[in-house]
Amino acid sequence: MARTLLYLHRHDLRLHDNPILEQIRKGQYDSFLPVYIFPAHQIEVNPLLRAEHQGKAHKELRASFGTRRTGNVRVSYLCESLWDLKRSYAKLDVNMLITAGKTDDVLKSILDKLQAHSAGQIEVWLQKEYTTEEREEEAAIMAVCKSNKTVAYKTVEESTLVDISDLGYPIDKLPNYYTEFRKGVEPLDSVRLPFEAPKHLPPSPKITFENEYEISDDMDKVIEQLCAPLGGRCDIPQNTAHPMKGGETAAIKRLEYYVTGGKSAPAASYKTTRNGLLGSDYSTKFSSFLSVGSLSPKLIHHRLLQFEKEHNLEGDVNTYWIRFELLWRDYFKFVALKFGKRMFLKYGLKQAKLNDQWLGADSREAMRWKEGTTGVGIVDAAMRELKATGYLSNRARQIVASFLTKDLNVDWRIGAEYFEEKLIDHDPSANYGNWQYQAGVGNDPRTSRRFNPAKQAHDYDPDGAYIKTWCPEVAKATVSMNWVYFWTTPPKLQQTLGIAGLEGVRDPVKGLCGDERERNSGRGVPGYRKKARRHEGRPRRGERTASYDS
Numbered sequence: 001m002a003r004t005l006l007y008l009h010r011h012d013l014r015l016h017d018n019p020i021l022e023q024i025r026k027g028q029y030d031s032f033l034p035v036y037i038f039p040a041h042q043i044e045v046n047p048l049l050r051a052e053h054q055g056k057a058h059k060e061l062r063a064s065f066g067t068r069r070t071g072n073v074r075v076s077y078l079c080e081s082l083w084d085l086k087r088s089y090a091k092l093d094v095n096m097l098i099t100a101g102k103t104d105d106v107l108k109s110i111l112d113k114l115q116a117h118s119a120g121q122i123e124v125w126l127q128k129e130y131t132t133e134e135r136e137e138e139a140a141i142m143a144v145c146k147s148n149k150t151v152a153y154k155t156v157e158e159s160t161l162v163d164i165s166d167l168g169y170p171i172d173k174l175p176n177y178y179t180e181f182r183k184g185v186e187p188l189d190s191v192r193l194p195f196e197a198p199k200h201l202p203p204s205p206k207i208t209f210e211n212e213y214e215i216s217d218d219m220d221k222v223i224e225q226l227c228a229p230l231g232g233r234c235d236i237p238q239n240t241a242h243p244m245k246g247g248e249t250a251a252i253k254r255l256e257y258y259v260t261g262g263k264s265a266p267a268a269s270y271k272t273t274r275n276g277l278l279g280s281d282y283s284t285k286f287s288s289f290l291s292v293g294s295l296s297p298k299l300i301h302h303r304l305l306q307f308e309k310e311h312n313l314e315g316d317v318n319t320y321w322i323r324f325e326l327l328w329r330d331y332f333k334f335v336a337l338k339f340g341k342r343m344f345l346k347y348g349l350k351q352a353k354l355n356d357q358w359l360g361a362d363s364r365e366a367m368r369w370k371e372g373t374t375g376v377g378i379v380d381a382a383m384r385e386l387k388a389t390g391y392l393s394n395r396a397r398q399i400v401a402s403f404l405t406k407d408l409n410v411d412w413r414i415g416a417e418y419f420e421e422k423l424i425d426h427d428p429s430a431n432y433g434n435w436q437y438q439a440g441v442g443n444d445p446r447t448s449r450r451f452n453p454a455k456q457a458h459d460y461d462p463d464g465a466y467i468k469t470w471c472p473e474v475a476k477a478t479v480s481m482n483w484v485y486f487w488t489t490p491p492k493l494q495q496t497l498g499i500a501g502l503e504g505v506r507d508p509v510k511g512l513c514g515d516e517r518e519r520n521s522g523r524g525v526p527g528y529r530k531k532a533r534r535h536e537g538r539p540r541r542g543e544r545t546a547s548y549d550s
């Protein structure tokens, strides 16, 4: 009997290190059909409906606090990643089917079509995911397969550096804090070798699949369509910290770039540069590739091993630290599996009723935070960078998350949902896990962690270059307090700079920064330098800036 493998791609848009494609190399398949379905519960797919099916348009997709599930920058990035994969398949004479709709319904129609064309024994393979919505989707897919006697179904774990089956304990025994988890998997001897990209694949079945959605072969057309209800396609500014396009091709190029240059390669200084805010090399920028699966964490690990060996950098703290961060990614995925829905609940993993008075999405605080018009320079710069580019450094993410939850007292889920809409690297476990951590309801042993924005600005943006890049209205300010806290600009200077009427000057959203003592803890005010020297190396209460247990 003929055998057909239907590969339902999810967040695994690559050929390299792909266990499902490896299975094809090992198995005897007569035909192979890779499929991607734009999921109608996460992406606004109405614009792709054929004219005669406009009546089937579903309700506008909104997250619980009103933001879009997927914004224009992220959906464009996803299309770039998908079309890159489609082109790679085409080079192997394989036709990738890209369609849209409710995943299980669409899968059922594809299976019907395949069976009508005598595809024989059909196997449906897909990536295993760990967050609740993705697991619910998987359950629905499994139900479709089970209801059809000629269809076998298989999921594959492939998205983490350390496979879940190599942890050595069941998921309910996952440590509640990162350090214990990390120590349990280091020194990473169990990381499996990446598979090579296939050189040959079986031919695609000769079927033409049609449903109510029409997906053009022209990526730009699809991007235009998908972005139309999301405010239109976004032009990313030249000075973005993330200039890379989506896709496996760009991902491999980025990985190679990051380890090129011997001891001067960006990877060789990662630990010292990773808290940067401007430029694209201060950190790896692997996250967006990892989030859609264009890059495998196992490939990164093994490429780093090779790099270390070539340049006598074994045991180097910089490359170690890249893995340290990749393990955070793994950890949050496993946390999502262990805690299920709690990952998304107000009181978090801890079910810690820290605060019953959090402000909502329509509060002035939440709205001005999103717009980047609070008057707190480092926060506004970051929020505008996020909106314009879909990317934000880890340092800036921590600062704005702390400001929203600890200074403005806004419900952390509003921030998480906004990040979900905007970030090109959105990954539900990393996003919600980090937000919970910052809000004090997740995996942080401390609940009172707060970042003082003035101290952060002076430590990580001492000459204001970052603030001035994204908030050009204060570019001419020469006294640091004026770009750190816009409203401190003397009225005369406000007139000269032309900023007197700006919301952040006239009506700032200060949160705790409104407190005079708090403002005086910033280096921009006289006397700070003396204080700073006194406290050197000794973080003050509530002001620890080091991330996590770094």
Ligand SMILES: Cc1cc2nc3c(=O)[nH]c(=O)nc-3n(C[C@H](O)[C@H](O)[C@H](O)COP(=O)(O)OP(=O)(O)OC[C@H]3O[C@@H](n4cnc5c(N)ncnc54)[C@H](O)[C@@H]3O)c2cc1C
Pocket (backbone or CB within 6 Å): 274, 283, 284, 285, 286, 287, 288, 290, 291, 322, 325, 326, 327, 328, 329, 330, 332, 392, 393, 394, 395, 397, 398, 401, 419, 423, 425, 426, 427, 428, 430, 431, 432, 434, 435, 438
């Ligand atoms: C509030 C908040 C929300 C976040 N949301 C996301 C998200 O949706 N998707 C996402 O990938 N990361 C998220 N992060 C983690 C981190 O900020 C980004 O992974 C990182 O900034 C991406 O840039 P990079 O690839 O250059 O990272 P690098 O510093 O080069 O790190 C290398 C890789 O390690 C992983 N990593 C680094 N830091 C973390 C972390 N704290 N948690 C989990 N993985 C990490 C990423 O895969 C990253 O690509 C969030 C952090 C915060 C504070």
